[in-house]
Amino acid sequence: xxxxxxxxxxxxxxxxxxxxxxxxxxxxxxxxxxxxxxxxxxxxxxxxxxxxxxxxxxxxxxxxxxxxxxxxxxxxxxxxxxxxxxxxxxxxxxxxxxxxxxxxxxxxxxxxxxxxxxxxxxxxxxxxxxxxxxxxxxxxxxxxxxxxxxxxxxxxxxxxxxxxxxxxxxxxxxxxxxxxxxxxxxxxxxxxxxxxxxxxxxxxxxxxx
Numbered sequence: 344x345x346x347x348x349x350x351x352x353x354x355x356x357x358x359x360x361x362x363x364x365x366x367x368x369x370x371x372x373x374x375x376x377x378x379x380x381x382x383x384x385x386x387x388x389x390x391x392x393x394x395x396x397x398x399x400x401x402x403x404x405x406x407x408x409x410x411x412x413x414x415x416x417x418x419x420x421x422x423x424x425x426x427x428x429x430x431x432x433x434x435x436x437x438x439x440x441x442x443x444x445x446x447x448x449x450x451x452x453x454x455x456x457x458x459x460x461x462x463x464x465x466x467x468x469x470x471x472x473x474x475x476x477x478x479x480x481x482x483x484x485x486x487x488x489x490x491x492x493x494x495x496x497x498x499x500x501x502x503x504x505x506x507x508x509x510x511x512x513x514x515x516x517x518x519x520x521x522x523x524x525x526x527x528x529x530x531x532x533x534x535x536x537x538x539x540x541x542x543x544x545x546x547x548x549x550x551x552x
Contacts, residue, residue, distance in 0.1 A: 349421070350549070353472070355404045355428040358507070360515065360534040365427070367531075368538055377403040377428065381441065389432050389439050390481050393466035396430035397479065401470045404428065408472070417472050424472040425548055431465035431535045433510025440510035446500050452511040453499060457491035461512060463533050469544040476551055478544040482537040484528025486514055491522055508535070 352372035354365055365372055377400035384399055386392040404426060408414040417424045433440040435455055443449035455461075466481045495518050505511035513519050514526070514533050531538045 349423060351417075351420075351422050351424040352545075353404070353424065353426045355400050355426055358429075358535055360508075361429060361536040364531050364534060364536040364538060365541070368542065372427075375404050375407065375426075377401075379403045381430075389434055389464045390466075392439065393430040393432055393464055393481055394468070394479055397428045397466040397468035398477070400428040400430065401426055401468055401477070405470070405472070414472070420473075423549065425545060426470040426472050427541065427545075428468045428470070429466055429536055431463055431509045433512050434462040434464060435459070435510065442509060443506055443511045449500050449505045449511045450496055453491060453496045453505065454493075456486075456488045456512070458488065460485055460487040461510060462486075463509070463512065463528075463535075465532060465535055465537060467537065467541050467544055469541075469548045471548050471551065474551070476548065478547050480540045480544060482528070482532045482540050484526060484532040484537075486512070486526050486533055487524040488519075489522045489524050491519070495519065495522070 352370050353375055354372045355375050355377055357376040379399055381396055384395050386395055440452060443452050462483060462485045464483050468477060468479045470477045498518055499505050505513060514523055
């Protein structure tokens with residue numbers, strides 16, 4: 344579904360994979376990042392955590408927009424502006440994994456996926472900037488891996504992208520994609536922005552009275 348002229352989208356994320364997925368969906372959008380301390384928000388259940396983080400990101404971005412004049416421009420406009428925020432965690436052996444912070448942690452995470460599997464749980468929140476209405480949801484997928492050689496682990500750590508994704512999980516990377524045995528769910532969900540859920544939430548937001 345392509346964006347109409349009466350719809351403006353803002354992607355509240357610094358994630359390269361989310362930018363790629365939303366562009367693949369046919370939308371044009373502006374980028375804003377939340378810059379929050381995600382560690383300050385804690386929930387026991389992963390589904391609750393990712394939804395809470397998506398809301399916290401939206402709150403932070405809306406505050407930025409009030410301060411920089413964007414909010415007034417949107418309120419005065421005839422267009423509908425939707426803000427998309429998202430978050431994701433990886434579950435491995437029953438433990439929630441967020442972004443690794445050290446090479447040692449990244450190594451432990453990635454080696455743990457070797458001949459094993461992990462689940463991704465990701466949230467999407469669509470906020471109508473003018474009305475404040477929010478639509479939320481979450482999606483789960485599973486990834487099964489073949490053996491991950493140590494040289495692949497070390498190359499991924501040296502390159503550094505693993506530090507910017509939940510659980511250090513990069514299924515789309517040229518080094519790791521051949522090692523994926525199976526995905527239960529969708530690759531876009533694993534990469535952090537489930538297309539079907541995002542599309543549904545945008546549609547629901549546009550249909551509100």
